[in-house]
Amino acid sequence: QVQLVESGGGLVQAGGSLRLSCAAAGSIFSSYAIGWFRQAPGREREFVAGISWNGAGTVYADSVKGRFTISRDNSKSTVYLQMNSLKPEDTAVYYCARSRGARVAVSLRTSEYTYWGQGTQVTVSS
16 A cells, blocks of 8 residues: 655745655655645645656646755655745645656646645745
């Protein structure tokens, strides 16, 4: 059974930073792409950033480019999302997810991810 656990969320002022972590257990972590998504109240879950199985490829939503950085440490089965210059509109529950297939390109679609964490709340005050 695959388990993903997010951590690192919290309350921060606009312009501040947070680093989210996604720790995986129960799968061959290093063979799968990992995506970060977020969902604000009343809105659909949206793609934020993704990283390929070997870390060679990263993809970002336009809204976070230049502010967020995704990385992974396969030796620790962990993916990170460094979030800088946070804005109130970044407020949401952030989820990490594992890709459906092994060694595939990063997808922006939620349907291409099969395992999800429970989410971590990020709140940015103005």
